[in-house]
Amino acid sequence: MTTTLGNALYDQKLASVYDRMYPIGHDTEQAVAFVAALTPPGGSVLELGVGTGRIAVPLAGHGFTVHGIDGSEPMLAELRARDPQGTVTTRLGDFTREGTGRTFDTVTLVLNTFFVAVTKEQQVGCLRLAREQLAPGGRFVLEAFDPAPYHHMEKPDHSMRHLDERSIMLDTLTVDRSQQLMLSTHTIIDGGAPETREHLLRYAFPFEIDLLAELSGLRLVERTEDWAGTPYTSSSLRHVSVYEADPDSPWGGCR
Template identity: 50%
Template structure:
């Protein structure tokens, strides 16, 4: 199952998996808003149901979003009743909106939903190509170590609602940096399993992808509240700017 099919299948429960009431939403919106000038333009890769895009648009930013799943974009349209977010159904590795943005970001594990390093490099390259002068690329990603150390199958339970839970069963293929996850919704109806494949990357690997794309790391925190990043952090928020030295070298060749 490719990532488009995965998120089409998860569209009906996605907002239960990542509820809009989470404090993390406000923290993320605050962080991204600080990166963008007043009334500026923001592009989200993996906009999904608009959990971040809609509140950003409500703050007065011009927000565009791309997603490979049409069903997720349908959920965005239901949430975005004022049609403030301009959304595109597109492949992250090939997309071009024809515009540039002050902030281009990708949240949660969306970069890892691309199954090869080459696809991930192409995604970061597309992000760079959409960046306006002085703009920033922001990437949120989980730390791979807990998965990389995993032995055998691991199953956990995720609360969805008072009448439903999700079982997440994972298996790791370390040689390919792949996590194979089966999400199964249990709500009294016929169980609905969905397969998700994630290709995880280390922070240093993402930094290299960014350098290939013509970006340089300018900041890394452990969360949207700008907590210090260290060896105990379970995720990172990494901020990149255009690598001016590389750009100057390219323009002079």
């Protein structure tokens, strides 16, 4: 598996089906409520990997100033179509390499998007940028799956998603445990020739993320299993983790 940045950007084809891959449902509503409760009234939110605005657009509807970064122009085009009033401002860019030069009350990195940084150095770089973009008293929220079940996979996994009555997506998942890399392929079958896209992710365990966060000048404030606040336990398969800048961090100031 090769480890290049930008491998998990969503192109035109994936952008066109993204909202059917992750339809807005209860979980999205809970995510919006969670971030809204964390952010001061009328405050500001930065979403890293904002995508089609699944969370950003409803957050702007709560009266927050919402800005999003994404490396995919087709995804940002879908966001603009969802948000014709332009309530969410966006920037085309790589959140693992560049900041906005601004600070925000809340910075979010949801739906496993942290794992697009495919080395631990890139992951630390990404977390440092998140910290630098936090306003005083701000919070950084990261949602990710717990890799434990995948880390022990012995052979590739296959699954299928229903996109609509005329199209499906076949997903395969292959894990390189030695590198903590996960290669997923998405094959879209929608009446034309099947098209396959690949995404490479570097998964990290929750306590590993905490350590990388500490090296980036962040400290964990709370961790729950989901956006509804279910307690995080040994059987949790994902986590929603909230961090704050640690002013006493011996690592925080250096890049």
